[in-house]
Amino acid sequence: MPVPAPRGARSRSAFDARLLIGIALIAASVGGAMLLGAASDDVRPALAASRTLTPGETVTAADLVERHVRLGDAESRYLVPAELPEGGVIVTRAVDAGELVPVSAIADRRSTRYGAVVIGVTGRLSGGILPGATVDVWAAQQAGGGDHFAPTVIVAAATVVSVEVDSSGMVSGRTTGVELLVPRERLALLLEAMADGDAISLVPVGLPLGR
Template sequence: MAVRSARRERGSTRVDPRLLIGLALVAGSSLGVWALVEALDDTREVLVAPATLTPGTRVEAASLRVESVRLGALADGYLAPDDLPEGGLVVVRTVQAGELLPAASVADRERADLAVVVVTSSRPLPGEVAPGALVDVWTAAEVERGAFEPPVVLVPGAEVAAVAESDGMMSTGGPTVELLIPREKTAALLEALAAGDAVDLVPATGAVRD
């Protein structure tokens, strides 16, 4: 019996507990590094225009390119592949080839009949005039140098798409504003701009469009 017991002990394999502890530490360290890398990776997939997209163009996921980029806090301003509904969206602001697709550059079918018009305000803009706000476009025709007719609302409830302050010390123009307006109002507003009418943007009552 003693001989059999000795043979059994010689044939069995003993695992050093220190080896098990070492393997556990290595595995835990690897998982910790992986988790840290994942936490620091703030890249996300966004849609990119493969060619210049002009207002009125309908875009779907299949017609756009997908790229992984690191945008940080700016990520919410651009569309991800899952943001496009079935049937796509309509471009309301020109997007150049290779540019990320801004959320503000597309709209659903209800806004597809909007046109983008850039106007220069004759006065400083109120603080409420920012992208997404609604403004009434007032115009006044010049009857003689420095004299204008009473102003009228030419386009009520136009949506502000973008605002850009005039640059340069010699600039005489006011802030330029991209407006989304109904297409049927486009001709009248362009005529007023071509004629040199004074244009003022006044926040519409109640006003930020969802």
């Protein structure tokens, strides 16, 4: 017949089990805190637009708000406070209010990547040619004898900065000028076409369905 364990031995065994369970719970709590801390380390500050930013304007810290977000591998694609120049940046394409600012949508004010030029356009403009729109610039050359050459794209993906219209205020009316932000390497070709009196047309790029 088995001899029952002494009462003291049973008490020590129960105490040891509770002690081990307590140690395990503490270890799990510490491990969870460490994982939470590691996850929070992935949060980084990034800059978002406090209002809609339009192409061609200079944007400084006053136009931006700081957000703490987890970007992971995409961190290099967005503007962060440490990379904002003191004099601000130039917006090259529209950024909506509240949107994180992509580095692809800005340029350093000292950069020579872009130049602004105003193009005179007569007649009606497409309704899609508005500030912030992307357009291709087409030019139709004319020979000395009056013969026309086939139109060609001389600037692809220029950005509309502003549109000046007549007193009627209708974009579809006669336009006095459209200011474009143009890649610097295409600027000379555009100015040459304007000086030669070529017929210049603007064609919106990527219009939404149904327009």
